[in-house]
Structure formats: C-alpha cells, structure tokens
Amino acid sequence: VLGFVGAITALLTTLPQRVQSPIFKGILVVLTIGLFSEILSDRLRDLISLGFSRVIFRGKALQVLSASVLFLLTAGLDVLRSSREGVFQSRKAGWTEQQNKYFRYGTLGGGILLLFVLPLFLGTYLSEVINNVGIFILMGLGLNIVVGFAGLLDLGYVAFFAIGSYTMAVLTTQGELGVVGMTFWQALPISVFFSAAAGIILGVPVLRMRGDYLAIVTLGFGEIIRILALSDLLKPLIGGAQGVLRIPKPPLGNTALVQPEQFYYIVLGGCLLAWFVSSRLSESRLGRQWQAMREDEDVAEAMGIRLVTTKLLAFGVGAAFSGLAGALFASKLTSIFPHSFKLEISINVLSLIIIGGIGSLPGVVVGALILVGLPELLREFAEYRLLMYGALLVVMMLAKPEGFIPSAIRKRELTAFEDETVPGEAQMETAGD
Numbered sequence: 077v078l079g080f081v082g083a084i085t086a087l088l089t090t091l092p093q094r095v096q097s098p099i100f101k102g103i104l105v106v107l108t109i110g111l112f113s114e115i116l117s118d119r120l121r122d123l124i125s126l127g128f129s130r131v132i133f134r135g136k137a138l139q140v141l142s143a144s145v146l147f148l149l150t151a152g153l154d155v156l157r158s159s160r161e162g163v164f165q166s167r168k169a170g171w172t173e174q175q176n177k178y179f180r181y182g183t184l185g186g187g188i189l190l191l192f193v194l195p196l197f198l199g200t201y202l203s204e205v206i207n208n209v210g211i212f213i214l215m216g217l218g219l220n221i222v223v224g225f226a227g228l229l230d231l232g233y234v235a236f237f238a239i240g241s242y243t244m245a246v247l248t249t250q251g252e253l254g255v256v257g258m259t260f261w262q263a264l265p266i267s268v269f270f271s272a273a274a275g276i277i278l279g280v281p282v283l284r285m286r287g288d289y290l291a292i293v294t295l296g297f298g299e300i301i302r303i304l305a306l307s308d309l310l311k312p313l314i315g316g317a318q319g320v321l322r323i324p325k326p327p328l329g330n331t332a333l334v335q336p337e338q339f340y341y342i343v344l345g346g347c348l349l350a351w352f353v354s355s356r357l358s359e360s361r362l363g364r365q366w367q368a369m370r371e372d373e374d375v376a377e378a379m380g381i382r383l384v385t386t387k388l389l390a391f392g393v394g395a396a397f398s399g400l401a402g403a404l405f406a407s408k409l410t411s412i413f414p415h416s417f418k419l420e421i422s423i424n425v426l427s428l429i430i431i432g433g434i435g436s437l438p439g440v441v442v443g444a445l446i447l448v449g450l451p452e453l454l455r456e457f458a459e460y461r462l463l464m465y466g467a468l469l470v471v472m473m474l475a476k477p478e479g480f481i482p483s484a485i486r487k488r489e490l491t492a493f494e495d496e497t498v499p500g501e502a503q504m505e506t507a508g509d
Contacts, residue, residue: 094158098151105150110138112453119199191344195337203336207408209449210343211401215425216432216440217350218397223426224435224483225363226390227370229291231422232278232298236271236395238305238417240402243267245320245412246313253313253320260326264403271399272392279391283384286373298422306414319413326407339408346404350397354437357393366390367485424448431472433479442480446472 088099109116117133132142171179195203215237222230247256247263258266282293304310306317314320325332326342333339357363365386368376377383406412424447432443450468472480478487 097158098154101154102147102151106138106143106147109146110143113137115202115453119197119202122199123197188348192341195340198337200336203340205449205452207336207340207343208452209444210340210347211405211408212425212428212444212448213347213441214343214350214401214404215398215421216428216444217347217354217437218394218401219425220429220435220437220440221354221357221366221397222390222394224429225358225366225370226387227366228387228390229287230294230391230394231291231419231426232294232296232301233394233398233425234417234419234421235278235298235301236275236398237402237405237421238301239274240267240271240399241406241412241417242305242314242320242402243270243399244403244406245323248407249320249323251320251322253315254322260324260407264400267403268396268399271402272396274399275391275393275395276388278395279388283387295419295422298419302414302417305417317414319411320406321411323406323410323412325410342407343404346400350400351437353393358435358437362386362389431469431479433482435483435485436479436481439479439481439483446480 088096091099113133114136117129117136120129120132132139138146168176168179194206198206215233218236219230219233222228222233244260244263244267246253247258247266248254248260250257256263278294278297282290285293305314308316310316311318325334325339327333328338333342365376365381368379368381369383369386373383376386405416409416428443428447429440430443431446432439432441446468
C-alpha cells in the first residue's frame with residue numbers, strides 16, 4: 077500500500093502546477109476532515125440533525141461518496157479561484173484609496189463578526205479548546221515582543237504567567253486565603269500591573285546580558301518563582317503545594333460566565349487588545365528601536381537608542397501580556413497549583429512563535445493553533461497523537477524553517493541570505509567554466 081501511495085505521489089509531482097494545486101488541496105481537505113470526523117460529526121448532529129451527519133460520516137470516518145464530493149468541490153473551487161484571481165487583481169489595481177480602505181475594513185469587520193459568532197457553532201468542548209489556545213496566543217503575543225521584536229531570549233516567561241495567576245487567585249478567592257474579596261474586574265488590572273512590574277524588576281539586573289547568558293538567568297528566575305510558590309515560606313499567602321481554590325468565574329452584571337462559550341468572549345477581548353497593542357507598537361518608534369536592538373545592540377546604542385529604557389519596556393510589556401493570560405487562566409480553572417507553572421510552559425510559548433514565525437502576529441495565532449489546539453483535537457488517537465504531532469512538527473521545520481507565516485522583515489532577511497553568493501564559490505564557478 078505504501079509503495080502504491082508513493083508511486084501515485086511521484087506521478088502527481090510530474091504534473092503541471094495548475095493541475096497539482098487543486099489535486100493536493102482536495103486531498104488535504106479530505107484528509108483533514110477525515111482526521112477530525114468524530115468531532116465534526118458530533119457538531120453536525122447537534123447543529124442540524126443525526127440523519128444529515130450520517131449522510132456525510134459513517135462511524136468515525138467519511139462516507140466514500142461525501143469524500144469524493146468534497147474532493148471535487150475543493151478542487152473545483154481552487155480552479156475557479158485561480159482563473160478569477162487575475163481578473164480580481166486587475167480590478168483591484170484600479171481601485172481608489174477609498175475603495176481599498178473600504179475593502180480592508182470590510183474584511184476586518186467580517187473576520188471580527190465571525191469570531192463573535194464562533195461559539196454558536198463550536199459547542200462546549202471546542203470552545204474550551206479555543207479558550208486554551210487563546211490564553212497561549214496572549215502569552216505568545218507578549219513573548220513575541222521580547223524575543224521577536226527586541227531579540228531578548230527569555231526562558232523564564234512562565235514566571236509572569238504565574239504572578240498574574242496567583243495575584244488574581246489571592247485577590248478573588250472565596251476560600252481560606254480569601255481576605256480581600258475583589259471581583260474579577262477589580263483584580264484584573266492589579267494582576268497585569270504586578271506582572272509588568274516583575275518584568276521590569278527582572279530586566280534591571282540583566283541589562284548587559286545577551287544570548288545564552290540572558291536565557292540562563294531568565295530560566296533561573298522562572299524556577300525561583302515556581303519554587304517559591306511551592307515552598308512553605310509563602311504558604312500562608314498563596315497556599316503552597318495545596319494551591320489556591322474557589323476562584324470565582326468572571327461576572328457580567330449579575331451573571332457569572334461559567335460556560336466555556338461565555339468565557340470565550342473574555343479571552344477573545346484579551347487577545348484582540350493584545351493584538352492591537354502589538355501591531356501599534358511594531359509600527360511605532362519604539363518598535364523600530366526594538367528591531368534595531370535585535371539586529372545589533374552596539375550599533376543601536378551608537379545611533380542614540382537608550383538600551384536600558386528600550387529593554388525594560390520590552391520586558392514590561394511582554395510580562396503584562398503574560399500576566400493578563402495568567403489572570404484569565406486562574407479564573408477559567410477556578411483553582412491553581414504550582415505544578416501548572418513549569419518550564420515547559422515557557423518552552424511551548426517560545427516554540428509556538430518560532431513555528432508560526434518570529435516577529436509575526438498572525439504567526440503567533442497559527443503556532444498556538446498547531447501546538448495547543450492540534451494535540452487536543454487529536455486525543456481520539458490516544459497514545460499515537462503525540463507521535464503524529466511530532467511528525468507534523470518535523471515536516472514543518474524541514475519544509476518551512478522560517479515559520480508558517482513569517483514577518484515581512486524576517487522573510488526578506490532569509491531570502492537575502494539564501495540569495496547571497498560566497499565570493500570563493502563564485503570564483504570557482506568562473507574558473508570551472
């Protein structure tokens with residue numbers, strides 16, 4: 077069977093590009109829907125009817141007829157898109173600035189509207205998965221500022237996540253540690269402030285460190301925070317190994333947002349706010365200073381950039397986003413424990429911005445969907461899901477080492493590097509000719 081599949085794949089690669097594209101996209105869509113057939117069949121049964129679900133799916137797999145129709149529909153739409161793309165681009169080239177603005181705003185408004193109605197189609201389980209993805213998107217956007225924009229390798233990023241979580245937990249808990257009794261909305265800005273302050277405090281002693289040394293120091297800071305949370309020293313304040321329990325859900329008026337479909341909008345609001353701030357900062361003077369410092373600190377300082385202020389702002393803003401994610405995390409789970417803030421969290425967040433594309437805001441979203449959402453959706457494969465997950469990551473790193481959606485600057489840098497010709501090689505080629 078594998079030999080037959082290999083022969084078919086080799087045959088497809090010999091076809092023209094205009095024929096390859098619809099065939100491969102049709103196969104990809106069929107395989108993707110077939111992979112998540114159990115989840116999709118449950119959602120179709122709840123949204124439409126059991127009979128409609130059985131028309132498309134049979135048990136945990138696609139029906140042969142529905143798979144064929146899906147393949148033909150995907151391939152046909154790709155052919156139609158390719159044939160009409162040139163016409164659309166020529167028309168768009170003649171648009172005025174006002175028409176281009178309306179098109180951008182219309183696309184943005186349609187995307188935001190889709191995000192707001194998404195829980196109506198996802199259901200409880202998928203909404204919970206999206207909430208987890210959203211929390212990692214928040215952390216990814218913060219670490220993207222520190223690593224992607226400013227070039228500061230921070231392996232202790234989970235510390236700010238823990239500080240935000242514990243601040244929210246201690247200020248709002250209704251358990252034995254509850255002496256403040258704040259609401260979620262009252263404690264949220266305090267959690268963000270404490271995390272940002274911790275980021276600035278961490279930045280002060282590491283101002284002159286770079287590369288591996290900075291990574292080791294920040295890693296140690298993250299471990300210090302975790303051990304302090306686990307120790308008996310702070311047990312009267314934050315519960316020690318027993319953690320903090322009975323953290324209330326965020327209220328909206330007199331209603332607590334208990335269901336994942338309701339909590340989704342809190343996470344969405346945080347992600348949209350972080351995206352807006354990150355996009356504005358990336359295009360601002362401060363964002364340019366971060367990028368200059370990332371390329372070469374000595375040259376940036378010689379050009380008049382104050383490295384102390386610039387680094388502290390990067391640590392502070394990134395830590396604030398992580399603290400916001402931590403506050404949402406504590407309120408979502410209603411209980412937190414020290415083992416939730418291990419080094420693996422920092423590694424996962426760093427991995428998702430590398431996989432999505434360092435310095436790219438859409439890349440953070442894609443990386444979170446792949447690293448956080450995909451393992452959750454592949455739980456039906458039990459012990460094989462991590463094997464499939466690892467195989468997909470290896471294929472991705474070989475096929476797109478720059479990330480799925482790299483930033484424009486990063487893409488130009490990699491392209492320029494690949495196009496460079498070594499002088500010695502050029503001379504050898506000339507001598508050989």
